[in-house]
Amino acid sequence: MKPFEELLWHLKRWIRWRRIRRGVTWGVRGLSLGLLLALLWGTVGLMQGWFLREEFLLFIALVSLTVTLVSGGCAALWPLPHLQSAREFDRAFHLRERISTALELHQTPGVTWEELQRLQLADALAAARRVHPYRDLPLRIRPFEIILPILLSGLLLYGYAQSGSFFQAAQQARQVQAAIQEQSQTIQEILQQVETNPTLSEEQKKALTAPLQQALDELQTSPDLERSVSVLVSAGEKLQTLADPRVETTAQALQQAGQQAAAQENSPLQAVGEQLTQGKPTNAATELLKLDPAQLSAEETKQLAEQLREMAQAVQQSNPQLAHQLNQAAQALERGDATAAQQALNQAAQSMLQVGQGQAMNQAAGQAATQMQQGAQQILAAGGGNQTAQAGASGQQNLQSDAGAGSGRGSGDNPNAQGGPAGSNPIPQNNAPGDGGETTYEQIYAPSLLGGDGGPQVGVSSGNSQDGQVLGQTPSNPSDPSQSLVPYTEVLGQYEEINRRAIETGQIPLQFTQIIRRYFDSLKP
Amino acid sequence: MTALSIEQFRQIATRIEQEVDKVIVGQNEVVRHVLISILAGGHVLLEGVPGLGKTMLIRTLGQALDLKFSRIQFTPDLMPADILGTEILSDEGKQREFRFRPGPIFANLVLADEINRATPKTQSALLEAMQEGSVTVAQKTYRLEEPFFVLATQNPLEMEGTYPLPEAQLDRFFFKVNVNMPDVGEMVEILERTTGKETATADRAATGAEIVAMRALARAVPVASHVKEYIARLMLATHPEDENASPLVKKYVRYGVSPRGGQALILGAKVTALLDGRYNVAFEDVHAIALAALRHRVLLNFDGLAEGIKTEQVIQELLKEMPK
Structure with missing residues (x-):
C-alpha cells in the first residue's frame, strides 16, 4: 500500500470510529429527547383521550425509538469531509497538524519541494501508525446523559401507572364513537329501505328521509356522546310525529269489517274482505277496483250494497270519508246506477289505498323511531354509564340541557310507562x-x-x-x-x-x- | 531540494546551541529564540538589564557561526556614517577620488549594542539595511553580504538620554527577546566561569553557507491552510477595531500587529517545527514563538500603559481564547 493510501486508510478507520462514537453519543441524547417528547406528547394524548393502554406503551416506544434512531443515525451518517476530520484528529490525537498538512499537500502539490513533501507524508504516516483511536478517543457518555433518560423513563412509567382513568375514558370514547358509527350505518340502511319501499308515496318518503338524513349528517360530524344522543332522540321524535294514529284505527276497523265480508262465501266483497282481514288495505283496494257492478246479478248487487253499508258503518268513526264513499257506492247499487257505483267504489278504493300507505308510513316511521331510540340507548351504553370518568379525561363536561336524553323503560307496575x-x-x-x-x-x-x-x-x-x-x-x-x-x-x-x-x-x-x-x-x- | 536534510538541520542547530552553551549559562529560551530568528533570516532585539550577557550571547553566536561579526556601541553622538560608512578622498594612484569606506554594518552579524542610546537619525540609518539588506551612501547602493543579521540590545531601565525606538524601527525586528535574571544555580555557574583561570570560548559550529541553506529549508516547510488562517485571525484580533478582538485588546491596545508580525509567526514556526523534527507547522510552534514575535508589535494605549498592562498579557489571552 502506498504511503498516502495507507494514511487515508488510517483516516477512514478513525472516521468510522468517530461515526460510531457520534452515533452512540447522539443516540443516547436522542433517547432523552425522544422520551421527553413522548412524555409531553403522551401527556397531551392522555388528556385528550387518544390512547388505550397498549397504544400508549406502543406510542412511547415508537417515539423514543424513532428519535433515538434518527438522532443517532443522523449523527453517524453526517458528512465528515476528510480534511476537516483530519484537522480534528490532529488535535484529538496530538498529531500536530501532520495529517491535515499531508492531505493538503497531496491535494495541492507544488507547494513545497517533492522531497520535503515525501518526508512530511512519511512523518505523518509514522505518527498515524502510533494512534490507537479506541484508546485515544474513547467512547464517553456524560453521567447526566445517562441519568436523564432513566429519570424520564421513570416518569413515564409512573404516569402510565397513574393513568388508568384516562385509558378507561379513552376506551369509552372509542366505544361511543363506534356506536355512533354503527348508528350512522343503521340510519343509512333505514334510508335505503325507505327509498325502496314501494308502498310509500314520494311525499311520504321525503317526509321520512328528512329527519333521518339530518340525523345522519350530524352524526357524521363526529359529535360527542351527548350531542349524538340528542340527535338520535330528536330524530326519533320527528319520526314519531309523522305517524298518524287514525290510520291504525281505520285499518283496525277495516280489518274487522273485512272479517265479516270474508266470512260470506261467494260474496262480491269476499276477496276484499280477505285482504282486509290479513291487514293489507292496499291489496284490498286493488281487489275493490276489480269489482264491476255492471256485471253483477241483482242478488249479488244487493249483497254487495249491504256489505258496503256494513263496512261503511265500521269505519264511520275512524274514516268518515271512506264511510261516505262506501255508502255512496251502496246507494248507487241500490238505485241500479252501476256507473255511479263504480265511481264511488273507485273513490273508496283510493281511500283504502291511502289507508294502506298511511299504515306503511306509520310502520316505517315507528320502526325508524324505535331504531333511533335504541341507537341512543346503545350509544349511552357504550358510554358505560360512567360519564364522570370521561369528564375527568376531557377536563370538562359539556353538557347540554337537551342532550340528557333518556328513553327509559319503566320497571314498575305500569308497563306502558315509556x-x-x-x-x-x-x-x-x-x-x-x-x-x-x-x-x-x-x-x-x-x-x-x-x-x-x-x-x-x-x-x-x-x-x-x-x-x-x-x-x-x-x-x-x-x-x-x-x-x-x-x-x-x-x-x-x-x-x-x-x-x-x-x-x-x-x-x-x-x-x-x-x-x-x-x-x-x-x-x- | 536543499543540500541539507532535516537531520543535518537539527544537528547544526544543536551544535550551535551547544557552542553557545559553553559560554552562556542558562537563557536557553533566549538562545533558542535568537537562533530561530537567525535561521528564519530575521533581526533580533534583546532587552534586558545590564550584565545579563546580552552582548556576550551575540558575540558568542558570532564565534559559533563563523560569520563576519561587528559590534557597534550606540551612543548619542553616533552618526549614521559611523554605521554605514562614508566616502573618503583617496589620492592613491594617478588621480584623487572619493572612495567608499564601508562601516561596521558591512558584516554578517552586527551587534547594535544599546541601540536606544543613539539618536533617531542614527537609528533610522539601520532601517534600509535591516529591511532591504543594502545601504545607500552618496547615491550609491551597496549590497550587504548574506547572511545579514542585526542583533540589537537595549536597556529598559535607563530612560535618561535614551531614544525609544520608533514603531517602524521596532517592526523591523523579527523577534524581541526579553533577557531575564538567571536563577541561583545559573548565577553560581556564571560566577564560576567568569572568575576562573580560563575563559570559555565557542568553536565554530556552522558556516554562513550552512545558515543560508538552513534558511532555505525552513522556508520550504509547509503550513496547513487552517494554521495560516489561525495566524491571520490572531493578528487581526490584536487590532482593537477588529470584531474578534478581546475586551482586553479593545480597552488597552492602540495599534495591533502588522503583516510583518504574521510573517514572523509563520517563519518562526517553520524553524521551530524543524527544530522539533517535524516537516510541518503545528499550532504549538506558533504558540512557542508568539510572544517573541508579537510583543514589540502590539502597542498599548495610554490606559494600558497607565494600568501597567503588559503586552504579553494581551497576547497570551488572545492565544488562549482564539479558536483553532
Missing part, C-alpha cells in the same frame, strides 16, 4: 326520584355512581316497589374500572349549574321549573 326524551319533554320521563324504573337517563345524569370509598349510596328506587329496592348502583371498589372518579358533589354542582342556566335562559317552560328544582333538591346529599 320514558320520553329528556330535555324536550321532561315530565313523562318517569325518572324523577320515586318515579321508579331504571333508566338510561339515570345511568348518565342521575348521580347514582359515587366516587371514593365510604360515600353515600344513592339508588333510584321504583315508586311502585314495596320496599324501596335499590335498582341503580355502581360498585365502589377503587379497582373497579367502571368507578366514577369525580366526586358526587362536584358532578351534582355541574348539573345544577347547567339546570340553573337553562331555567334562566328560558329553555325550560315555567310550569316545569318547580318540578326540576325539587328534583335537584332531592339529589342533594
